[in-house]
Amino acid sequence: MPRFVVxxxxxxxTEGDEFTVADWPLHVTLVEPFQADVAGEEVAGILAGVEGIGSGGSPVRATAGDEAMFGRRGDVPVTLVHDAGELAALRGRAMRGLAAAGIDVRARLDFRPHVTRKHHGALVPGDRVVLDTVALIDMRPAEGAHHRRVVAAWRLNA
Structure with missing residues (x-):
């Protein structure tokens, strides 16, 4: 069954970009990984209809906050991200849009926006970032389990 993340x-x-799990670009997760009974193009069509993603979207301005450790074993280094509430609002609209289309998304009640520190980069507390792209990522592309592929991407520039 296809598995995606936003x-x-x-x-x-951009659509069609590919990368390995080890080389995930730095990002803030908007919607945690979820399974769908439909192809990526259909999920992209659903997200394109969400206010703030497919139309009327504005970039999210955020600031890197404290460093923390996430993951089941508390061994994943992250930097928390703070904004003026746009991330939570966009996340809610995306999740409601997917749920209304019959896609089972399981919201984390303890959702805290963050960027995972990677070997190729990290945010430093105090860094300011502009998040101006939303991307739907295929977590199980034909290339194999260690690859990821961008199904669709939307620029936020209103």
């Missing part, structure tokens, strides 16, 4: 990358991504 992210706001810190670098522009």
């Amino acid at each position: 992210v706001l990358p810190l670098v522009p991504l």
Whole structure:
């Protein structure tokens, strides 16, 4: 069954971009990984109809906050991200749009926007970022389990 995630990358991504799990571009997760009974193009069509993604979207201005450790074992280093509430609002609209289309998305009640520190980069507390792209990522592309593919991307520029 197809599996997807919706992210706001810190670098522009476009439809068709591919990368390995180890080389995930720095990003803020908007909708955690979810399974769907439909193809990526249909999920993209649903998201394109969400206010703030497919139309009327404005970039999210955010600031890097405290560093923390996430993950089941508390061994994933992250930097928390703070904004004026746009991330939560966009997340809510995206999740409601997917749910209304019959896609089962399971919201984390303890959702805290963050950027995972990677070997190729990280946010430093106090860094200011502009999140101006929403990307739908295929977590199980034909290329294999260690790859990811951008199904669709929308620029936020209203």
